Amino acid sequence: MRYYPAPESAIDMPDLIEAVKLAFLDHGTGSCEMPPKSYVTLPGGDFRTMPSYLPGLTAAGVKVVNVHPDNRSRGLPTVMGLTVLLDPPTGKPIAILNATGLTDLRTGAAAAVATRALAPVKEGTLGLIGAGRQARSGLLAIGEVFGIESVRVWSRSQKSAERLAAEFSSLDIRVTSVEQAADSDLLLTTTPSISPVIMNDWISDGTHINAIGADAPGKQELDPSLLTRAEVFVDDREQAFHSGEVNVAIRDGLFSPDRIAGTLGEVLTGRAGRSSREAITIFDSTGIAITDLAAASEAMKRGDYIELPFLTGCQ
Amino acid sequence: MRYYPAPESAIDMPDLIEAVKLAFLDHGTGSCEMPPKSYVTLPGGDFRTMPSYLPGLTAAGVKVVNVHPDNRSRGLPTVMGLTVLLDPPTGKPIAILNATGLTDLRTGAAAAVATRALAPVKEGTLGLIGAGRQARSGLLAIGEVFGIESVRVWSRSQKSAERLAAEFSSLDIRVTSVEQAADSDLLLTTTPSISPVIMNDWISDGTHINAIGADAPGKQELDPSLLTRAEVFVDDREQAFHSGEVNVAIRDGLFSPDRIAGTLGEVLTGRAGRSSREAITIFDSTGIAITDLAAASEAMKRGDYIELPFLTGCQ
Numbered sequence: 099m100r101y102y103p104a105p106e107s108a109i110d111m112p113d114l115i116e117a118v119k120l121a122f123l124d125h126g127t128g129s130c131e132m133p134p135k136s137y138v139t140l141p142g143g144d145f146r147t148m149p150s151y152l153p154g155l156t157a158a159g160v161k162v163v164n165v166h167p168d169n170r171s172r173g174l175p176t177v178m179g180l181t182v183l184l185d186p187p188t189g190k191p192i193a194i195l196n197a198t199g200l201t202d203l204r205t206g207a208a209a210a211v212a213t214r215a216l217a218p219v220k221e222g223t224l225g226l227i228g229a230g231r232q233a234r235s236g237l238l239a240i241g242e243v244f245g246i247e248s249v250r251v252w253s254r255s256q257k258s259a260e261r262l263a264a265e266f267s268s269l270d271i272r273v274t275s276v277e278q279a280a281d282s283d284l285l286l287t288t289t290p291s292i293s294p295v296i297m298n299d300w301i302s303d304g305t306h307i308n309a310i311g312a313d314a315p316g317k318q319e320l321d322p323s324l325l326t327r328a329e330v331f332v333d334d335r336e337q338a339f340h341s342g343e344v345n346v347a348i349r350d351g352l353f354s355p356d357r358i359a360g361t362l363g364e365v366l367t368g369r370a371g372r373s374s375r376e377a378i379t380i381f382d383s384t385g386i387a388i389t390d391l392a393a394a395s396e397a398m399k400r401g402d403y404i405e406l407p408f409l410t411g412c413q
Numbered sequence: 414m415r416y417y418p419a420p421e422s423a424i425d426m427p428d429l430i431e432a433v434k435l436a437f438l439d440h441g442t443g444s445c446e447m448p449p450k451s452y453v454t455l456p457g458g459d460f461r462t463m464p465s466y467l468p469g470l471t472a473a474g475v476k477v478v479n480v481h482p483d484n485r486s487r488g489l490p491t492v493m494g495l496t497v498l499l500d501p502p503t504g505k506p507i508a509i510l511n512a513t514g515l516t517d518l519r520t521g522a523a524a525a526v527a528t529r530a531l532a533p534v535k536e537g538t539l540g541l542i543g544a545g546r547q548a549r550s551g552l553l554a555i556g557e558v559f560g561i562e563s564v565r566v567w568s569r570s571q572k573s574a575e576r577l578a579a580e581f582s583s584l585d586i587r588v589t590s591v592e593q594a595a596d597s598d599l600l601l602t603t604t605p606s607i608s609p610v611i612m613n614d615w616i617s618d619g620t621h622i623n624a625i626g627a628d629a630p631g632k633q634e635l636d637p638s639l640l641t642r643a644e645v646f647v648d649d650r651e652q653a654f655h656s657g658e659v660n661v662a663i664r665d666g667l668f669s670p671d672r673i674a675g676t677l678g679e680v681l682t683g684r685a686g687r688s689s690r691e692a693i694t695i696f697d698s699t700g701i702a703i704t705d706l707a708a709a710s711e712a713m714k715r716g717d718y719i720e721l722p723f724l725t726g727c728q
Contacts, residue, residue, distance in 0.1 A: 101721055138464050162497050162499070162506070166503055174503055198724070199724075406418065409418055409514075
């Protein structure tokens with residue numbers, strides 16, 4: 099059994115995007131197994147358990163991931179994860195991967211897959227709403243599939259926005275107001291907000307939005323009237339209704355689940371898609387278990403690992 | 414982060430029985446968190462994910478465990494497991510334990526807790542139906558709480574029964590027919606049967622039965638008319654109805670869920686119990702996640718481990 103302490107460092111982003119796309123394709127054809135994410139409440143946070151099986155990558159396993167909003171004050175990330183991979187034909191554990199960095203990368207890769215499938219243009223301006231780890235990995239991933247002409251960054255923390263802009267100074271990137279950042283061809287929203295950050299009026303026709311931040315009940319980043327104006331695609335219907343960008347609007351009776359235009363898997367298999375050049379499309383990303391499997395499988399190809407004994411009592 | 418390759422070797426059974434009892438107590442008072450076990454089907458088997466949080470032991474985590482019935486032909490156990498423990502206040506992974514042997518031990522410990530709480534006598538004859546790993550750990554655990562005068566072992570495989578009898582030759586133990594083994598003061602059934610192995614007529618009044626084998630839909634070891642004659646206690650109602658000894662009888666309309674006499678936690682907190690010396694009591698054990706946490710916590714106290722880096726990107 100292998101342990102990968104820092105598998106994210108071995109990831110090749112274009113390969114990861116293809117692996118994540120394959121996961122969404124299997125989701126679209128219904129050939130994967132993915133029970134609902136389960137939540138356990140802890141003091142000061144929670145942890146989620148995400149089991150799945152992806153025949154297309156011969157991968158099975160579970161990601162265990164916490165969310166503790168006050169961790170930063172303790173010098174720890176809000177979100178940390180471990181993925182356990184099993185050998186599908188025997189069920190034997192074959193690898194454990196630190197999934198803390200992988201989670202960011204697979205989230206970015208999912209946004210890239212959605213951008214390629216749903217954005218009406220191949221190049222243009224990118225607006226980043228939020229400037230943390232998911233903004234960073236999203237920017238890296240989107241750069242692989244979209245010609246980024248310039249980047250506008252906004253964050254509630256000016257310092258975070260400036261740090262991100264400095265890190266990517268080889269791009270045409272600048273810190274702006276939230277309205278200016280929202281006025282982009284492509285948007286990536288990654289805030290932990292529980293009230294709308296992006297107003298409907300700020301968004302032009304033909305925009306594609308990757309809405310990443312909302313991943314728990316009560317979270318939302320977008321004006322509910324933007325949801326009804328747009329064509330909303332989800333990674334997984336059940337998860338999105340429970341904890342995605344649409345969860346608050348559904349709870350408040352402002353958005354009906356039957357308005358969902360499709361899943362990303364349905365888009366990739368040709369059964370759904372944007373209706374016109376002018377439509378606004380939203381990818382409501384909650385983060386699904388099979389993309390964690392895809393990331394873990396990619397990491398296993400090249401990552402450094404420690405070999406561990408797994409004693410079974412059978413010789 | 415620690416990895417425990419063979420934590421079962423460090424377990425002190427009396428301590429484990431107390432830790433498992435504490436877990437059932439927390440279950441009885443409703444102070445633990447335990448979402449339903451989730452199942453993922455794989456080629457040739459399945460795997461189950463069992464998350465939970467046990468405030469009484471300050472323990473949180475997940476067991477991932479497979480069931481692949483044909484593994485023995487490949488030199489692997491049918492069941493292998495890994496438990497991931499998290500630090501409850503931060504969600505950080507603190508340990509990974511090989512749970513293959515621990516699973517047997519905690520199952521035995523649960524049977525011991527049930528025996529102490531439900532058997533009408535403190536000593537007598539023990540009948541083992543099935544002679545595999547769970548029979549072995551059950552015998553070890555029950556021996557800590559019950560005065561075993563003699564043991565009668567039956568298994569579909571005569572060889573397994575003889576091997577177990579040889580291993581415990583310091584006891585008054587012998588291989589018998591299934592009827593003779595069933596005619597004991599205390600019974601432990603650990604077969605993977607999908608049809609009744611123990612008939613109602615064979616069981617005397619005042620017997621206590623630990624029914625361990627049924628842990629998936631379609632499995633059963635006991636004559637349905639024995640279920641209606643007896644007082645049936647479960648580890649967890651939801652799990653028992655889905656996959657415990659009662660699942661087939663409920664499905665077939667031969668047993669009603671409202672006949673359950675209580676959970677083991679309710680027995681331990683004094684809200685349920687056997688009604689008389691003559692009653693037959695059955696403990697329907699499916700295996701619950703908080704007992705895996707209890708076993709992992711015990712193992713962490715004394716087990717040998719390998720220290721692993723867990724890099725978080727925060728310094």
